[in-house]
Amino acid sequence: MNNFGQLPPIRRNPTPTYLKWRRRNDGSLKSSGTAFIRQVIKLWRRSLEMEVDGIQDYVNMLLRSIFFLGHIHDPSLHPTDFFESPELWNKLTRRFPQAFHNYKYPPHRTPFSILLTLAVRIYGHEDEDEIKDFLLNFLEALTLPPRIKGASNYTHYYTLEATVIAVCYNETSGDLRPVKYYGASLSCRGEREKNIMINWSCLHVWHDYVSYAVLSFRHDEQGNGIRFPVTVKCRAFYRNYQTNRYEDRRPCKNCGDLFSLSNPEMDRNDFPYGNCAETECLSKLIFNDQDVRNNMILGSYTMENLNSLRKMAKNAL
Numbered sequence: 346m347n348n349f350g351q352l353p354p355i356r357r358n359p360t361p362t363y364l365k366w367r368r369r370n371d372g373s374l375k376s377s378g379t380a381f382i383r384q385v386i387k388l389w390r391r392s393l394e395m396e397v398d399g400i401q402d403y404v405n406m407l408l409r410s411i412f413f414l415g416h417i418h419d420p421s422l423h424p425t426d427f428f429e430s431p432e433l434w435n436k437l438t439r440r441f442p443q444a445f446h447n448y449k450y451p452p453h454r455t456p457f458s459i460l461l462t463l464a465v466r467i468y469g470h471e472d473e474d475e476i477k478d479f480l481l482n483f484l485e486a487l488t489l490p491p492r493i494k495g496a497s498n499y500t501h502y503y504t505l506e507a508t509v510i511a512v513c514y515n516e517t518s519g520d521l522r523p524v525k526y527y528g529a530s531l532s533c534r535g536e537r538e539k540n541i542m543i544n545w546s547c548l549h550v551w552h553d554y555v556s557y558a559v560l561s562f563r564h565d566e567q568g569n570g571i572r573f574p575v576t577v578k579c580r581a582f583y584r585n586y587q588t589n590r591y592e593d594r595r596p597c598k599n600c601g602d603l604f605s606l607s608n609p610e611m612d613r614n615d616f617p618y619g620n621c622a623e624t625e626c627l628s629k630l631i632f633n634d635q636d637v638r639n640n641m642i643l644g645s646y647t648m649e650n651l652n653s654l655r656k657m658a659k660n661a662l
């Protein structure tokens with residue numbers, strides 16, 4: 346249940362260090378969540394003028410996803426904790442009742458992933474730069490202090506930003522331009538939070554093939570990956586905090602293991618299998634592209650194997 350293994354065991358009288366840690370960590374999700382919601386509301390108001398289809402649903406999903414992360418946070422945050430004024434809170438409970446009623450159940454995606462889907466909805470799938478600019482402007486408007494690697498606040502700094510975004514498509518020959526699918530890495534922090542989101546996604550969100558690969562690396566001694574046809578291209582980007590631009594990055598070792606992506610990093614990373622942006626976009630691609638589904642190499646995937654792995658994910662939840 347500990348985040349980063351740094352919480353001391355529960356005791357009657359918490360030490361001053363623990364209280365200080367709690368205050369600092371609580372502040373970071375609380376302040377970043379408050380800033381995130383403030384920008385979402387601005388976006389919602391602007392989108393109403395632009396008549397973005399379905400914006401109401403996106404705001405509902407975004408609020409609910411942030412409230413859920415507050416709910417499972419240690420110490421837990423109530424939705425009211427993310428609002429500076431009771432007026433706004435009252436107004437939003439009437440406008441977005443589902444978000445306020447359902448927030449104790451896991452959402453299908455973390456907030457940044459929902460924001461990315463909204464960007465694709467507004468700008469269409471083709472122009473990656475427009476989507477990136479939208480995200481960069483949103484992040485800049487949060488005006489959160491920059492994360493400095495190596496500084497003591499780095500590990501606990503909770504920005505709700507996905508570190509990496511990814512795009513993939515099936516480049517079949519012909520005149521049609523391929524549909525691009527986007528994904529974001531999990532925009533929640535903490536081992537417990539990530540485990541909940543990954544297990545939930547393997548049970549209810551990701552395509553069976555992706556869930557199988559992720560769960561098999563999480564639970565089997567020897568993980569079994571899946572392989573995409575060579576026509577599938579996948580690229581990932583991380584945000585350079587100094588320039589506020591997205592830059593290309595190679596797939597991590599986990600993605601090499603799970604999906605046999607070419608030229609992966611060889612170093613191990615600290616993130617659990619399933620955390621990566623590639624997981625989300627490749628799952629969307631499989632759902633939507635029959636040609637990809639027909640030409641995948643699935644290794645030892647069977648429905649039976651997947652079901653027994655899913656039982657473990659269920660127990661872990």
Ligand SMILES: [Zn+2]
Binds near residue numbers: 598622
């Ligand atoms: Zn990865």
